[in-house]
Amino acid sequence: MKTYLSVYLGAALLGLVITPLVIYLGKRLRLVDRPGARKVHAGPVPRLGGLAIMLASVAMTLCIFALDNRIGAEFRQRQTQLLALLGGALFMFLVGFIDDIRHLRARVKLLAQLAAAVTVALLGIRIRGFAVGGWFSVEFGWLAIPLTVLWITGVTNAVNFIDGLDGLAAGISAITCGVIAVFAIHSGQPVMAVLMLAVLGSLMLCIEHPHP
Numbered sequence: 229m230k231t232y233l234s235v236y237l238g239a240a241l242l243g244l245v246i247t248p249l250v251i252y253l254g255k256r257l258r259l260v261d262r263p264g265a266r267k268v269h270a271g272p273v274p275r276l277g278g279l280a281i282m283l284a285s286v287a288m289t290l291c292i293f294a295l296d297n298r299i300g301a302e303f304r305q306r307q308t309q310l311l312a313l314l315g316g317a318l319f320m321f322l323v324g325f326i327d328d329i330r331h332l333r334a335r336v337k338l339l340a341q342l343a344a345a346v347t348v349a350l351l352g353i354r355i356r357g358f359a360v361g362g363w364f365s366v367e368f369g370w371l372a373i374p375l376t377v378l379w380i381t382g383v384t385n386a387v388n389f390i391d392g393l394d395g396l397a398a399g400i401s402a403i404t405c406g407v408i409a410v411f412a413i414h415s416g417q418p419v420m421a422v423l424m425l426a427v428l429g430s431l432m433l434c435i436e437h438p439h440p
Contacts, residue, residue, distance in 0.1 A: 409421050
């Protein structure tokens, strides 16, 4: 449990440290979000909050590989898949970062998302099936890869669509990460728990201050 708490608090602390730097960078580069009908701020604010979230969560996740305990061992055992997952996440982040600066076309962003999702799925991170308690379970077989790709791109765009209202995307994402983390800890899935807690911690400042 100490590892879980350390990941959460560490990600939150890193987010707290990195966010002022991101605010400064956004102002210097004039990458700001203008007031609008779906916004609560009255003036332009920096729009690079995702940079603080990504750096904080990835940094804490990478630290787990060096831990000399059961959770660290599980991370090292699944190193290839986890690095593929982090690489795909970083690639998607970079596409979104460039979109904030250059406003990419929708089809370009979709192709980039599909490329990242396919790569992750092919490297072994897939939704292989699901179970409802001890009542029944379903295995997807060859459908695991296309369903995983559809899930990753679908969730990515779902969060993107609700990102116009200040704090909404961060709030919903934080609730989702918290719920998954609780279930992961309860069911003995430390890798999933750490990933969710790292993201949850990094999101805390964005919920308190919707546009860091």
